[in-house]
Amino acid sequence: MIRRTCLSVAGLILAGSAKADWALNMPRGVTELSVETYDLHMQVFYWCVAIAIVVFGAMIWSLVRHRKSLGVEPAKFSHSMAAEVIWTTIPIIILLLMAIPAAETLVKLEDGRKPDLTVVVTGYQWRWHYAYQGEDVSFYSSLARTSADARRKNSGIDPFTVENYLLEVDRPLVVPRGAKVRILLTSNDVLHAWWVPDLAIKKDAVPGFINETFFRAEESGVYRGQCAELCGMDHGYMPIVVEVLEQDEYQAWLDNQKNGDAKLAAAK
Amino acid sequence: MSSAVTDAHEHDHDHHGPAKGLKRWLYATNHKDIGTMYLVFSGIMFFIGGFMALIIRSELFTPGLQFVAPNFFNQMTTMHALIMVFGAVMPAFVGLANWMIPMMIGAPDMALPRMNNWSFWILPVAFSMLLATLVMPGGAPAGGWTMYPPLVLQTGDAFPFLIFSVHLMGLSSIMGAINVIVTIINMRTPDMTLLKMPMFVWTWLITAYLLIAVMPVLAGAVTMLLTDQFFGTSFFLAAGGGDPVMFQHIFWFFGHPEVYIMILPAFGVVSEIIPTFARKPLFGHDSMVYAASSIAFLSFIVWAHHMFTTGMPLTGQLFFMFATMLIAVPTGVKVFNWTATMWKGAMTFETPMLFSLAFLFLFTIGGFSGLMLAVVSSDIQYHDSYFVVAHFHYVLVPGSIFGIMAAVYYWLPKWTGHMYNEKLGQVHFWLSTIFVNVTFFPMHFLGLAGMPRRIPDYSTQFADFNSIASIGAIGFGLSQLLFVYVVIQCVRKQGAKASSEVWEHPKGLEWTVPSPAPYHTFNDPPKVAAEVAFS
Numbered sequence: 001m002i003r004r005t006c007l008s009v010a011g012l013i014l015a016g017s018a019k020a021d022w023a024l025n026m027p028r029g030v031t032e033l034s035v036e037t038y039d040l041h042m043q044v045f046y047w048c049v050a051i052a053i054v055v056f057g058a059m060i061w062s063l064v065r066h067r068k069s070l071g072v073e074p075a076k077f078s079h080s081m082a083a084e085v086i087w088t089t090i091p092i093i094i095l096l097l098m099a100i101p102a103a104e105t106l107v108k109l110e111d112g113r114k115p116d117l118t119v120v121v122t123g124y125q126w127r128w129h130y131a132y133q134g135e136d137v138s139f140y141s142s143l144a145r146t147s148a149d150a151r152r153k154n155s156g157i158d159p160f161t162v163e164n165y166l167l168e169v170d171r172p173l174v175v176p177r178g179a180k181v182r183i184l185l186t187s188n189d190v191l192h193a194w195w196v197p198d199l200a201i202k203k204d205a206v207p208g209f210i211n212e213t214f215f216r217a218e219e220s221g222v223y224r225g226q227c228a229e230l231c232g233m234d235h236g237y238m239p240i241v242v243e244v245l246e247q248d249e250y251q252a253w254l255d256n257q258k259n260g261d262a263k264l265a266a267a268k
Numbered sequence: 269m270s271s272a273v274t275d276a277h278e279h280d281h282d283h284h285g286p287a288k289g290l291k292r293w294l295y296a297t298n299h300k301d302i303g304t305m306y307l308v309f310s311g312i313m314f315f316i317g318g319f320m321a322l323i324i325r326s327e328l329f330t331p332g333l334q335f336v337a338p339n340f341f342n343q344m345t346t347m348h349a350l351i352m353v354f355g356a357v358m359p360a361f362v363g364l365a366n367w368m369i370p371m372m373i374g375a376p377d378m379a380l381p382r383m384n385n386w387s388f389w390i391l392p393v394a395f396s397m398l399l400a401t402l403v404m405p406g407g408a409p410a411g412g413w414t415m416y417p418p419l420v421l422q423t424g425d426a427f428p429f430l431i432f433s434v435h436l437m438g439l440s441s442i443m444g445a446i447n448v449i450v451t452i453i454n455m456r457t458p459d460m461t462l463l464k465m466p467m468f469v470w471t472w473l474i475t476a477y478l479l480i481a482v483m484p485v486l487a488g489a490v491t492m493l494l495t496d497q498f499f500g501t502s503f504f505l506a507a508g509g510g511d512p513v514m515f516q517h518i519f520w521f522f523g524h525p526e527v528y529i530m531i532l533p534a535f536g537v538v539s540e541i542i543p544t545f546a547r548k549p550l551f552g553h554d555s556m557v558y559a560a561s562s563i564a565f566l567s568f569i570v571w572a573h574h575m576f577t578t579g580m581p582l583t584g585q586l587f588f589m590f591a592t593m594l595i596a597v598p599t600g601v602k603v604f605n606w607t608a609t610m611w612k613g614a615m616t617f618e619t620p621m622l623f624s625l626a627f628l629f630l631f632t633i634g635g636f637s638g639l640m641l642a643v644v645s646s647d648i649q650y651h652d653s654y655f656v657v658a659h660f661h662y663v664l665v666p667g668s669i670f671g672i673m674a675a676v677y678y679w680l681p682k683w684t685g686h687m688y689n690e691k692l693g694q695v696h697f698w699l700s701t702i703f704v705n706v707t708f709f710p711m712h713f714l715g716l717a718g719m720p721r722r723i724p725d726y727s728t729q730f731a732d733f734n735s736i737a738s739i740g741a742i743g744f745g746l747s748q749l750l751f752v753y754v755v756i757q758c759v760r761k762q763g764a765k766a767s768s769e770v771w772e773h774p775k776g777l778e779w780t781v782p783s784p785a786p787y788h789t790f791n792d793p794p795k796v797a798a799e800v801a802f803s
């Protein structure tokens with residue numbers, strides 16, 4: 001533990017080179033908007049750092065120099081219109097500089113035109129249901145067996161030995177790379193929220209209402225997330241896995257799903 | 269009060285001290301007694317809520333489920349928050365108001381002493397009821413302190429008790445707020461114009477108006493939950509034509525002003541303390557008043573920044589983003605003014621000053637993360653993650669709680685007539701400040717890396733920072749035992765005798781009465797001499 005703590009301190013210092021376990025920052029993600037969100041996040045963060053250097057610098061300077069033990073006499077001033085005006089206007093200007101790019105990204109985020117593919121996502125206590133609109137493909141997606149076994153209280157299974165502990169599902173959502181995916185969200189019972197950090201989307205699933213959100217993944221791969229709105233006992237156990245495939249692989253997967261269902265029906 | 273006819277009666281009054289035994293407390297109408305009860309109550313709640321926090325952090329020390337069931341975990345997060353917000357922070361500020369406001373404005377007592385008694389004694393009832401839900405069938409409420417439907421409607425037998433205890437807390441707060449407003453408006457010593465009032469009085473006046481404005485809204489929201497559950501309405505149920513998200517709008521219309529209710533009095537406290545220990549008048553007293561008022565006003569038009577993921581029209585999101593960013597301006601003005609107060613002062617670093625300085629630095633960090641949260645597209649990533657947990661704990665623990673502790677150290681000698689143990693006080697300060705950062709700073713990283721809040725178990729990639737946070741939490745919890753020890757030592761008069769000024773020429777009327785402050789102070793309105801006046 002102590003070694004870990006030392007490592008963590010080192011990790012903090014070498015923030016840039018931190019590995020996954022010591023992840024310090026938001027992922028850049030794999031959509032245009034996730035990268036833009038990341039940049040915005042960093043931009044505001046750097047503004048905060050700059051302001052902090054000035055303000056904390058002034059405070060620390062004062063703490064070092066203006067102490068009674070140095071024999072200083074306290075000054076008497078208690079007003080300055082000029083100072084008040086300056087430190088009201090400068091923050092307003094900085095805020096404007098932040099607000100403009102923030103508004104631009106937000107407008108893009110809300111742009112729902114021309115989706116290539118629509119998936120209806122329904123939250124259940126405690127799993128997700130995915131229905132591909134117009135494709136006759138739909139299924140539930142629940143916590144994978146391996147995690148479900150290990151997560152029981154005193155299960156005797158060390159979570160570190162379980163791959164993607166709590167972030168693995170039995171059937172992931174599969175989408176094609178480069179397609180604009182529209183997610184229509186609703187819920188069957190209580191509120192849930194569908195969050196995948198690498199896609200930079202999080203949206204509430206509200207029973208009786210439909211919410212929409214969009215993403216276009218630029219890289220194939222597997223992206224993991226979790227339910228982000230408290231939904232009861234097993235809120236921590238309804239992960240989301242999105243598998244982004246190349247267009248042809250996706251088509252093959254889709255055909256397979258349909259045939260699979262047809263075969264099942266025939267067997268009955 | 270002035271007529272000669274009442275003289276004989278008044279004479280009697282002046283000389284009777286506190287009643288004996290239990291009656292002194294049960295029938296208390298004296299503002300100092302009631303203030304003490306509020307503070308003690310708050311301290312007890314702080315430890316109960318803290319104990320729940322330690323259960324949470326122990327479970328989160330490593331991945332896997334070790335100690336509690338998920339449902340009980342959710343009960344702990346819910347109860348921890350309700351108890352800390354309504355049981356620890358708010359009553360502590362009301363206690364400080366009771367003790368200090370009459371003494372700071374030269375009034376003999378609070379304006380409405382019997383209501384004062386009532387507003388206190390409601391609280392133990394409310395919280396006994398809330399705590400009793402822990403042993404009810406179905407357990408305590410587990411739907412989060414925000415009580416979002418439909419989940420909260422799945423609460424077991426505890427549900428009506430939850431609603432009723434929230435009603436009682438609201439009732440108590442409203443009565444406390446009425447008392448503060450009436451006292452400040454009507455009972456100031458004639459010399460003290462509004463703009464001459466100390467900052468603590470000012471911030472409490474604003475807080476009291478906020479309370480009166482929003483506690484009824486909360487009461488309305490939970491009443492609608494109650495009727496949805498038991499009387500067939502469907503305010504928040506889509507099946508009956510209602511809307512679950514409407515609850516969030518109503519809740520946060522209360523909730524955002526509520527967070528300022530929990531910080532404005534702390535602003536007041538540090539505005540008293542920093543000038544004393546910088547030996548320099550508060551910089552920009554009037555602009556501080558205007559800044560606090562603008563914060564209060566803006567707090568009514570930013571509520572939906574808690575709801576950016578619920579699905580809102582673009583224009584709504586833009587409005588709430590800009591309004592939220594705007595709050596940073598008056599908040600900044602406050603921080604700059606405190607810095608300017610220290611500038612070219614002659615500072616010393618007694619415990620109250622140390623806590624105020626930690627407040628200044630760490631609250632500002634919470635302000636920075638608040639600013640980051642205001643940006644909608646980033647907030648979509650931060651929302652309901654540990655980043656938000658880090659944000660609100662930075663503004664609430666080293667913000668509100670440190671403000672309360674600073675106030676206790678600052679005024680304790682006035683209350684007890686004895687100094688607290690300065691060395692132990694400083695040890696308590698350093699332990700608290702170090703551990704508070706060890707606990708909450710790593711939570712920023714966890715949230716950014718993708719850890720949702722309110723989960724009993726997490727993926728192994730979050731293990732390291734969670735262990736650090738848990739260690740910090742246990743350290744912080746244990747450090748607070750030292751606080752209790754220091755306070756008890758002081759109450760038992762084990763320190764040096766305090767002079768009436770206690771510190772070096774602090775401003776304010778409270779320092780013109782002896783220490784300990786006599787049971788009745790300012791039966792005759794005092795003159796506000798130049799050396800104790802503000803602005």
Ligand code: HEM
Nearest residue numbers: 527531573574596599635638639641642651652656660663
């Ligand atoms: C510069 C000033 C501040 C700004 C701009 C700000 C902004 C925000 C935003 C946007 C959120 C919502 C985050 C989310 O859920 O996605 C939030 C949450 C919160 N803030 Fe602040 N905040 C500020 C100061 C404060 C203060 C002074 C307090 C209390 C003393 C406070 C307490 C909270 C709490 C308790 C929550 C979370 C509530 C919950 O979801 O349970 N904030 N803040």
Ligand SMILES: [Cu+2]
Nearest residue numbers: 227229231235
């Ligand atoms: Cu959930």
Ligand SMILES: [Cu+2]
Nearest residue numbers: 524527573574
């Ligand atoms: Cu807010």
